[in-house]
């Protein structure tokens with residue numbers, strides 16, 4: 001039985017995380033011995049009957065630790081669906097997602113919340129900052145969720161704000177920041193919990209090209225300098241040059257393009 005067929009993940013609770021994970025299929029293990037992320041045959045169907053929409057069809061991919069990859073595709077192709085499933089925000093209809101040695105589907109709801117808080121960092125299209133907290137407080141808020149000490153979290157927040165060029169914006173509310181600054185705060189916030197995996201959904205959609213490039217360059221630098229693994233969803237071909245590898249998605253079907261230069265960049 002695969003993890004996705006587990007009838008009641010909540011009832012399985014603690015032990016299944018260790019027992020249910022089984023070894024990776026030999027072919028994947030051989031090709032990607034150090035993969036931090038393994039997505040296997042993930043299908044997502046929204047709705048049922050004649051209104052059913054297959055948003056993802058048997059998507060399979062592996063991402064190594066330290067890689068920054070792009071997921072490129074037009075609007076409606078299934079990009080947000082795929083990274084939502086990878087980050088444990090959405091359950092697949094079938095297939096499995098493994099991050100490190102954790103099979104995401106084997107986690108109970110409570111374990112999943114904790115797993116996300118501790119190991120995944122999200123950056124969304126519209127930054128989604130807490131409007132009544134300053135830039136710095138938006139970072140510190142995450143530290144509270146994962147139980148960092150006050151002094152550790154302040155040091156970490158100030159370091160990230162500095163690296164992202166936001167030190168003199170730290171006390172501004174989101175509405176007092178530009179779109180590019182808000183996205184930089186969102187990047188800082190995604191890194192506060194020291195995640196293994198950073199998932200980024202169209203970070204440049206609301207920015208002009210120059211600002212978009214700046215944000216993606218900063219994102220790449222943070223991911224590389226900190227040894228994180230990053231997946232960036234984009235429909236903008238110009239942004240893929242900052243990534244190591246590209247996966248293209250069209251109508252829920254994933255194909256792999258070896259390098260950004262193969263796309264003419």
Ligand SMILES: Nc1ncnc2c1ncn2[C@@H]1O[C@H](COP(=O)(O)OP(=O)(O)O)[C@@H](O)[C@H]1O
Pocket residue numbers: 046047053054055073074075076077078079080081082
């Ligand atoms: N909650 C939902 N219910 C029904 N259909 C959905 C839902 N979310 C997305 N879809 C459909 O699934 C497909 C992929 O959507 P999405 O993953 O958001 O694409 P992208 O992020 O590439 O724009 C689209 O056809 C979309 O309309």
Ligand SMILES: [Mg+2]
Pocket residue numbers: 079080081
């Ligand atoms: Mg989307």
